[in-house]
Amino acid sequence: MLCCVLSVYRDKNTPSPFKEDLRTVGDxxxxxxxxxxxxxxxxxxGFGMGCCCLQLTFQACNIEEARTLYDQLTPLCPIMVHPSYDCRAVSSKVQGTLVVTVYVCVLKLALTAASPLHRGYVTDVDARWDVISGSVDCRTEEERGLKPLGNYKFRIxxxxxxxxxxxxxxxxxxxxDVPVLYDEAIYQQLRAADIDHLLAQHVAHLFIRDTVSLFSEKIHQDDTEDTDHFEVQLSQLRGADWGITVGTQDxxxxxxxxxxxxxxxxxxxxxxxxxxxxxxxxxEVQITDFENAAIVCFVxxxxxxxxxYQLNFIIPISKVSRSVSQ
Structure with a gap:
């Protein structure tokens, strides 16, 4: 369970202190x-994943061009979405099997920021990014580094x-310039199939987490006809302590x-x-079609x-991560 608390936007009509009586809504x-x-x-x-956004998909002429676009657009992401606040965990406690973490978010700036309203209130937050990031942060205490690794393999x-x-x-x-966590068994299987190091590492990195959802009609698939299944042997069953059974396909x-x-x-x-x-x-999705179209055309x-022009915007990946998180 994750709790986000966002600074309320203060004007002359905002009570001081602003304090909700959550019992009126069933708490x-x-x-x-x-x-x-x-x-x-x-x-x-839902308070995070209910936010809207504007996402653009570009088809490249080949895999090399796709890799180039992927890398060159990456340093521009913080400029477009740089969270308009710091979102940091300020407290955490265990309730049964759940890790409950509280996130506090503080105002900053973003180019396409357009999400100041949350739960019906005007907040001191302009962008959705860290609100969603906090709302779906399902890492356990071990994966957060709050406890030594035991049931889980990675500190994420x-x-x-x-x-x-x-x-x-x-x-x-x-x-x-930052070590990449990845599932070693998946990485080795991809390398054995002549997938190069960078792409094998990228795919294996995705598998350090559990999936969030699974549709019943996608369980049994013909792997020669569909890409929904990717033939892997999971090196560790992260959900074992929940009694979940996972086969050799993910x-x-x-x-x-x-x-x-x-x-x-x-x-x-x-x-x-x-x-x-x-x-x-x-x-961020904008309030009018004109603004959305302008952002799409710009990108x-x-x-x-x-x-x-074969431009090069690449900077160390650590600086990209820092720009998004700060």
């Missing part, structure tokens, strides 16, 4: 330890909704769609004319300029 006192004066309290994933520094962790092009490889598409990062590298579907694609994911033109 029985469970929120008392997490709710804060002068903050808006949100205790469900980020939420599943965050910036990317590595570049994919040969030019960007030297700027991967879903690449499922994993892709529940790792919500600033960029997404999308392989072509089988038996389709669709090629390698790159998804640019950070932008489309930006990709054309990057490719035509």
């Amino acid at each position: 029985e006192g469970q929120s008392d330890w997490a709710a804060r004066a002068d903050h808006v309290y949100m205790d469900a994933m 520094p980020k939420s599943r909704y965050d910036s990317i962790d590595s570049y994919l092009s040969p030019h960007g490889e030297q700027f991967n 879903s690449l598409e499922n994993i892709q769609s529940t790792n919500w990062q600033t960029m997404r590298f999308k392989p072509p579907p089988p038996h389709s004319s669709i090629g390698w694609r790159v998804e640019f994911r950070p932008c 489309v033109l930006l990709t054309r300029v990057i490719l035509s």
